[in-house]
Amino acid sequence: xxxxxxxxxxxxxxxxxxxxxxxxxxxxxxxxxxxxxxxxxxxxxxxxxxxxxxxxxxxxxxxxxxxxxxxxxxxxxxxxxxxxxxxxxxxxxxxxxxxxxxxxxxxxxxxxxxxxxxxxxxxxxxxxxxxxxxxxxxxxxxxxxxxxxxxxxxxxxxxxxxxxxxxxxxxxxxxxxxxxxxxxxxxxxxxxxxxxxxxxxxxxxxxxxxxxxxxxxxxxxxxxxxxxxxxxxxxxxxxxxxxxxxxxxxxxxxxxxxxxxxxxxxxxxxxxxxxxxxxxxxxxxxxxxxxxxxxxxxxxxxxxxxxxxxxxxxxxxxxxxxxxxxxxxxxxxxxxxxxxxxxxxxxxxxxxxxxxxxxxxxxxxxxxxxxxxxxxxxxxxxxxxxxxxxxxxxxxxxxxxxxxxxxxxxxxxxxxxxxxxxxxxxxxxxxxxxxxxxxxxxxxxxxxxxxxxxxxx
Amino acid sequence: xxxxxxxxxxxxxxxxxxxxxxxxxxxxxxxxxxxxxxxxxxxxxxxxxxxxxxxxxxxxxxxxxxxxxxxxxxxxxxxxxxxxxxxxxxxxxxxxxxxxxxxxxxxxxxxxxxxxxxxxxxxxxxxxxxxxxxxxxxxxxxxxxxxxxxxxxxxxxxxxxxxxxxxxxxxxxxxxxxxxxxxxxxxxxxxxxxxxxxxxxxxxxxxxxxxxxxxxxxxxxxxxxxxxxxxxxxxxxxxxxxxxxxxxxxxxxxxxxxxxxxxxxxxxxxxxxxxxxxxxxxxxxxxxxxxxxxxxxxxxxxxxxxxxxxxxxxxxxxxxxxxxxxxxxxxxxxxxxxxxxx
Numbered sequence: 001x002x003x004x005x006x007x008x009x010x011x012x013x014x015x016x017x018x019x020x021x022x023x024x025x026x027x028x029x030x031x032x033x034x035x036x037x038x039x040x041x042x043x044x045x046x047x048x049x050x051x052x053x054x055x056x057x058x059x060x061x062x063x064x065x066x067x068x069x070x071x072x073x074x075x076x077x078x079x080x081x082x083x084x085x086x087x088x089x090x091x092x093x094x095x096x097x098x099x100x101x102x103x104x105x106x107x108x109x110x111x112x113x114x115x116x117x118x119x120x121x122x123x124x125x126x127x128x129x130x131x132x133x134x135x136x137x138x139x140x141x142x143x144x145x146x147x148x149x150x151x152x153x154x155x156x157x158x159x160x161x162x163x164x165x166x167x168x169x170x171x172x173x174x175x176x177x178x179x180x181x182x183x184x185x186x187x188x189x190x191x192x193x194x195x196x197x198x199x200x201x202x203x204x205x206x207x208x209x210x211x212x213x214x215x216x217x218x219x220x221x222x223x224x225x226x227x228x229x230x231x232x233x234x235x236x237x238x239x240x241x242x243x244x245x246x247x248x249x250x251x252x253x254x255x256x257x258x259x260x261x262x263x264x265x266x267x268x269x270x271x272x273x274x275x276x277x278x279x280x281x282x283x284x285x286x287x288x289x290x291x292x293x294x295x296x297x298x299x300x301x302x303x304x305x306x307x308x309x310x311x312x313x314x315x316x317x318x319x320x321x322x323x324x325x326x327x328x329x330x331x332x333x334x335x336x337x338x339x340x341x342x343x344x345x346x347x348x349x350x351x352x353x354x355x356x357x358x359x360x361x362x363x364x365x366x367x368x369x370x371x372x373x374x375x376x377x378x379x380x381x382x383x384x385x386x387x388x389x390x391x392x393x394x395x396x397x398x399x400x401x402x403x404x405x406x407x408x409x410x411x412x413x414x415x416x417x418x419x420x421x422x423x424x425x426x427x428x429x430x431x432x433x434x435x436x437x438x439x440x441x442x443x444x445x446x447x448x449x450x451x452x453x454x455x456x457x
Numbered sequence: 458x459x460x461x462x463x464x465x466x467x468x469x470x471x472x473x474x475x476x477x478x479x480x481x482x483x484x485x486x487x488x489x490x491x492x493x494x495x496x497x498x499x500x501x502x503x504x505x506x507x508x509x510x511x512x513x514x515x516x517x518x519x520x521x522x523x524x525x526x527x528x529x530x531x532x533x534x535x536x537x538x539x540x541x542x543x544x545x546x547x548x549x550x551x552x553x554x555x556x557x558x559x560x561x562x563x564x565x566x567x568x569x570x571x572x573x574x575x576x577x578x579x580x581x582x583x584x585x586x587x588x589x590x591x592x593x594x595x596x597x598x599x600x601x602x603x604x605x606x607x608x609x610x611x612x613x614x615x616x617x618x619x620x621x622x623x624x625x626x627x628x629x630x631x632x633x634x635x636x637x638x639x640x641x642x643x644x645x646x647x648x649x650x651x652x653x654x655x656x657x658x659x660x661x662x663x664x665x666x667x668x669x670x671x672x673x674x675x676x677x678x679x680x681x682x683x684x685x686x687x688x689x690x691x692x693x694x695x696x697x698x699x700x701x702x703x704x705x706x707x708x709x710x711x712x713x714x715x716x717x718x719x720x721x722x723x724x725x726x727x728x729x730x731x732x733x734x735x736x737x738x739x740x741x742x743x744x745x746x747x748x749x750x751x752x753x754x755x756x757x758x759x760x761x762x763x764x765x766x767x768x769x770x771x772x773x774x775x776x777x778x779x780x781x782x783x784x785x786x787x788x789x790x791x792x793x794x795x796x797x798x799x
Contacts, residue, residue, distance in 0.1 A: 060561070066514055067557040071550050073524050077539030078546055081608075084539075088532020089758040093766055096529040099522030100773035107518045108780035111511035112787060118795060119787050159759070163606065166532075168759040399540035401609050410547040417554055424558065428565055 021065030027196015029133035053437035083397035098142035106135030202365035253382035265303035479519035488636020490583025508643035533756035541609025591628030595621025600744025681735035698727035
């Protein structure tokens with residue numbers, strides 16, 4: 001295999017594995033703020049117990065997220081040195097800003113969130129919870145801005161020629177608010193909220209089925225279901241906005257999403273199918289006539305550019321983009337259905353009696369995770385063959401001095417440790433869930449610092 | 458070399474501050490890891506582990522942000538160094554993850570083999586991280602082969618030269634000293650008395666390595682001391698560095714552990730300043746063909762970006778310092794094991 005394929009494989013593996021965790025942190029972070037806020041408001045100890053339980057799970061997820069994130073910070077330099085030289089002026093600033101504004105905030109207050117229960121008062125603790133949640137979302141802001149600039153570059157000019165060419169910022173705010181930043185950020189954030197909400201729903205539904213921690217789990221389900229309904233509907237809105245943005249800014253990607261080879265007016269929208277890229281046709285497909293034209297422009301006769309409009313060397317792979325995109329959309333609608341069904345049962349006061357529904361919740365934890373991964377696959381593979389859309393090709397972005405066997409060696413190294421990490425993560429998560437929320441030992445609840453305790457400890 | 462405080466120089470200093478901050482903060486938790494296996498009792502090990510518990514991952518953020526800032530301000534350095542040192546960096550990332558995993562998972566199970574395995578992993582990876590960081594710094598001092606295209610033109614084994622290994626071992630010694638002093642502050646009773654004796658040994662170990670390294674550098678890499686000639690002001694830094702190191706055993710002798718820790722932190726800072734003065738205005742020295750060296754000018758981002766980044770730093774850094782002080786203040790004092798501990 002060549003360096004390009006291996007480097008792409010390595011990036012795909014490391015980012016996909018990393019991306020299991022940050023969305024969970026963002027989603028659970030929001031829920032922690034709500035849970036602890038309810039505790040401070042109602043003084044009901046059930047909410048405190050609930051918060052403490054989820055803080056423990058949050059800490060485990062966060063730790064794996066940090067450990068796998070360090071790799072990402074340096075991988076641009078190790079495997080994509082030419083890319084790094086080309087975009088350093090822009091992409092580097094976003095990464096540095098993420099470190100300064102988000103990582104320090106998160107990691108600092110995380111210490112109080114996890115270890116500070118007995119060291120600070122309830123209000124300061126709540127403040128820390130808010131800060132950690134804010135930090136995790138700020139981190140998403142900067143990284144999505146950086147990625148969006150790769151999709152829809154703006155606020156830059158190219159300096160130098162040939163090998164020494166690079167992009168330099170001309171307008172910082174145009175660079176930050178490039179055409180796709182806001183839509184994609186909201187799409188990523190609501191995907192993360194869904195990941196957190198369905199994780200909490202899954203564990204709580206499991207407890208209800210096992211008839212354990214009933215009061216606590218019912219409260220958790222109500223909180224998480226509220227977020228799930230909001231986020232899943234919001235996701236429909238942001239997804240629609242993102243697709244319209246793609247049609248304006250990256251028409252070749254949209255054509256791959258929908259596997260349109262010829263430019264069509266009106267353009268239909270496929271519900272599913274299998275793309276034969278050589279024969280340029282979609283087999284076993286069901287399509288709704290005119291729908292794509294209507295969704296994009298409101299005009300049923302709007303002409304959507306097909307892949308053949310673009311030079312062969314500028315077209316992304318089609319089938320993988322088509323499949324990942326369509327599966328993502330299908331999961332999105334499934335999540336809306338599950339959430340609305342939950343609200344209906346809640347309203348009818350039968351939510352906790354429907355065992356089949358609780359079983360669906362237990363397993364639905366996987367859906368947002370899969371959808372988040374698929375979303376990134378369609379976004380990133382759909383951007384190919386460009387690493388920076390229209391400016392720099394992926395094949396030209398590699399490190400010149402790195403050889404295939406070095407990359408292969410590093411892939412093996414990461415596969416070993418990620419596999420180990422994943423097994424341990426699942427094992428410990430399972431242990432924590434089996435143990436369940438702990439009774440709070442009020443005798444250790446001494447606020448302020450203990451200075452002169454000798455012999456204990 | 459004419460010295461002007463332009464944006465490029467400011468960023469050279471700022472990245473130096475981030476990396477020095479990293480060395481001072483993560484330095485003590487790596488050092489704690491390095492001597493960790495000498496602590497035998499399981500409860501004592503938990504005390505040691507929890508002394509760095511709430512802070513170690515915040516400390517690593519200094520490295521991550523330093524990396525991000527390097528990417529933003531000097532993209533060519535970021536690209537050349539990380540792709541050139543590919544295998545070494547992959548190995549470093551591997552041990553960094555491994556260490557994080559070990560800290561996180563060690564106390565989650567009671568089984569003896571489980572804890573032993575993670576204890577050894579934690580300690581070995583701490584030593585390796587310190588060593589590899591030192592080796593990287595050593596290679597910056599010796600210089601590495603670069604081409605006209607700014608790309609690394611050597612091999613993995615060029616990086617493991619005797620001088621760089623010497624810097625690596627010295628870094629380990631420095632962090633062990635720093636870590637034992639930190640652990641003295643955070644412990645009490647028998648455990649503290651035991652660690653106190655290790656502080657003395659680790660000071661001796663470090664001072665020996667420091668003397669050998671300084672002599673070697675002066676003899677074989679005279680470019681590191683060129684800027685000091687005719688600049689008595691810079692010589693003061695070297696003097697302060699020696700005074701700070703000499704002050705450590707004095708404070709320890711008087712039982713002022715906190716001041717010993719400050720001294721130790723200050724000596725790391727001044728060592729870093731000496732290193733930065735030595736390489737300035739280069740960031741990566743090319744050897745042979747010094748004309749291909751990456752400097753703060755030929756490897757930098759545009760003036761516009763350096764300026765924007767400076768605004769970002771001016772807004773962000775005060776917050777960062779505020780969080781850092783808050784966290785260390787909240788978790789000050791001796792370690793207590795409770796149900797939130799590792």
